[in-house]
Amino acid sequence: MRLLQNLQTATIDNLLVESTTHTLGAGSVLFEQGDEPQYVHFILRGSVALVGRSDEQEAVIEFFGGSEVLLTPAVILKRPYLVSARTVAESRIVQIPAERFRQIAGRDHALTTALTLELARHWRMLVVQMKDLKLRSAAQRLASYLLSRCENPGRPIMLNEERRILATRLGMTPESLSRAFRALAEVGVTSRGRTISIGDFERLRQFCRYDDLT
Amino acid sequence: MRLLQNLQTATIDNLLVESTTHTLGAGSVLFEQGDEPQYVHFILRGSVALVGRSDEQEAVIEFFGGSEVLLTPAVILKRPYLVSARTVAESRIVQIPAERFRQIAGRDHALTTALTLELARHWRMLVVQMKDLKLRSAAQRLASYLLSRCENPGRPIMLNEERRILATRLGMTPESLSRAFRALAEVGVTSRGRTISIGDFERLRQFCRYDDLT
DNA sequence: CGGCTTATTGACATACGTCAACTATTGTGG
DNA sequence: CCACAATAGTTGACGTATGTCAATAAGCCG
Numbered sequence: 001m002r003l004l005q006n007l008q009t010a011t012i013d014n015l016l017v018e019s020t021t022h023t024l025g026a027g028s029v030l031f032e033q034g035d036e037p038q039y040v041h042f043i044l045r046g047s048v049a050l051v052g053r054s055d056e057q058e059a060v061i062e063f064f065g066g067s068e069v070l071l072t073p074a075v076i077l078k079r080p081y082l083v084s085a086r087t088v089a090e091s092r093i094v095q096i097p098a099e100r101f102r103q104i105a106g107r108d109h110a111l112t113t114a115l116t117l118e119l120a121r122h123w124r125m126l127v128v129q130m131k132d133l134k135l136r137s138a139a140q141r142l143a144s145y146l147l148s149r150c151e152n153p154g155r156p157i158m159l160n161e162e163r164r165i166l167a168t169r170l171g172m173t174p175e176s177l178s179r180a181f182r183a184l185a186e187v188g189v190t191s192r193g194r195t196i197s198i199g200d201f202e203r204l205r206q207f208c209r210y211d212d213l214t
Numbered sequence: 215m216r217l218l219q220n221l222q223t224a225t226i227d228n229l230l231v232e233s234t235t236h237t238l239g240a241g242s243v244l245f246e247q248g249d250e251p252q253y254v255h256f257i258l259r260g261s262v263a264l265v266g267r268s269d270e271q272e273a274v275i276e277f278f279g280g281s282e283v284l285l286t287p288a289v290i291l292k293r294p295y296l297v298s299a300r301t302v303a304e305s306r307i308v309q310i311p312a313e314r315f316r317q318i319a320g321r322d323h324a325l326t327t328a329l330t331l332e333l334a335r336h337w338r339m340l341v342v343q344m345k346d347l348k349l350r351s352a353a354q355r356l357a358s359y360l361l362s363r364c365e366n367p368g369r370p371i372m373l374n375e376e377r378r379i380l381a382t383r384l385g386m387t388p389e390s391l392s393r394a395f396r397a398l399a400e401v402g403v404t405s406r407g408r409t410i411s412i413g414d415f416e417r418l419r420q421f422c423r424y425d426d427l428t
Numbered sequence: 429c430g431g432c433t434t435a436t437t438g439a440c441a442t443a444c445g446t447c448a449a450c451t452a453t454t455g456t457g458g
Numbered sequence: 459c460c461a462c463a464a465t466a467g468t469t470g471a472c473g474t475a476t477g478t479c480a481a482t483a484a485g486c487c488g
Contacts, residue, residue: 054350072334119337179469
């Protein structure tokens with residue numbers, strides 16, 4: 001996991017000594033909106049959605065995948081969670097007691113630095129998404145999401161979430177997502193099930209005015 | 215400024231030694247989307263908007279006010295800015311050279327810890343806003359914004375940004391904002407110019423399903 | 429006061445949401 | 459491994475919130 005990559009093994013051992021590791025099926029709940037944080041969650045494998053709820057409605061704020069650390073802000077600040085966390089596919093998770101994590105971070109500069117980098121990366125994810133929501137249409141948001149998901153061009157994208165879940169992450173309904181996919185077919189995107197191929201990257205980038213400032 | 219509050223004076227002096235301080239009129243540009251970060255910006259006083267641009271359109275991602283630190287993620291990660299920063303009112307800003315800041319943060323644990331807390335707070339601001347965008351109507355988003363702006367109930371809120379700017383922060387057009395204000399008049403919100411009074415807090419909270427998880 | 433920008437309002441357009449029917453996919457027990 | 463139920467995804471018809479455009483009114487500042 002990236003956060004721990006450059007740490008001394010002593011620190012890592014120290015973090016993990018009271019930790020537990022679980023393999024959870026899709027749809028498992030790691031914590032609920034409003035809870036007081038008990039653990040820091042490391043995602044070893046799989047995919048976890050942060051989901052916000054208001055008035056019976058739910059929307060995914062963001063997905064987090066393997067090698068990422070979950071929602072440390074609430075843990076750091078000792079505040080209730082603003083969102084729930086649910087696995088979206090089978091996932092392997094390490095849980096470290098929050099208090100232990102805070103204590104070690106209080107002493108270990110390398111860990112705190114790594115934490116800062118992780119938070120900075122996560123901040124930028126949300127900023128990118130915020131720009132999408134405020135400046136782009138539904139179809140453009142989907143295009144933008146697909147482009148960001150595609151690590152090696154040529155190989156098709158495998159979604160690891162259901163479309164109705166993805167729809168909420170993109171700020172639309174499943175029906176609108178369905179139509180967005182049809183709109184993208186016009187610019188060379190083919191999709192069957194959870195497998196999606198981008199025919200012409202440049203065209204798709206232009207379609208959604210993709211700005212690659214990563 | 216909050217970030218520096220619990221630091222040793224030696225660290226602070228060290229940070230400030232190569233810094234410059236400016237008083238900038240409304241609309242001044244601190245940096246542009248795509249730029250390589252040169253400075254860390256501390257806002258001593260005033261208000262700064264982070265604004266994203268795509269295809270000639272602009273939208274405010276978030277406002278930052280006195281005692282906050284601007285967009286450290288790009289500085290920390292040595293990445294181009296994802297957004298521009300513009301003052302929205304006359305502001306007093308301290309600029310610390312990015313490289314110097316990174317060096318000191320590399321050594322000073324208290325500074326890095328403070329930075330982590332600041333990033334964590336900022337993360338939560340964006341998460342709250344993301345929930346608003348995905349789960350609430352235009353009028354509800356305005357209500358939610360006003361509630362979050364109101365520190366002491368009883369005293370009216372003074373907006374320090376023009377309404378057309380606020381509109382983009384809320385993910386709508388100036389016209390829609392205007393109509394949102396009229397809708398809120400129905401639940402006891404009176405506005406004249408930039409002064410806004412909430413008549414009935416509980417009613418407004420219910421109207422937008424405000425969840426106070428700060 | 430006069431000219432400029434910003435805010436409001438109304439008429440209208442449209443992207444997206446809703447609802448309902450239908451189809452495809454997935455998972456399960458025989 | 460098939461059959462069938464349950465769930466997810468798609469499509470069409472239609473509704474509505476919000477955007478657009480244009481005209482007017484209200485602030486703001488010389």
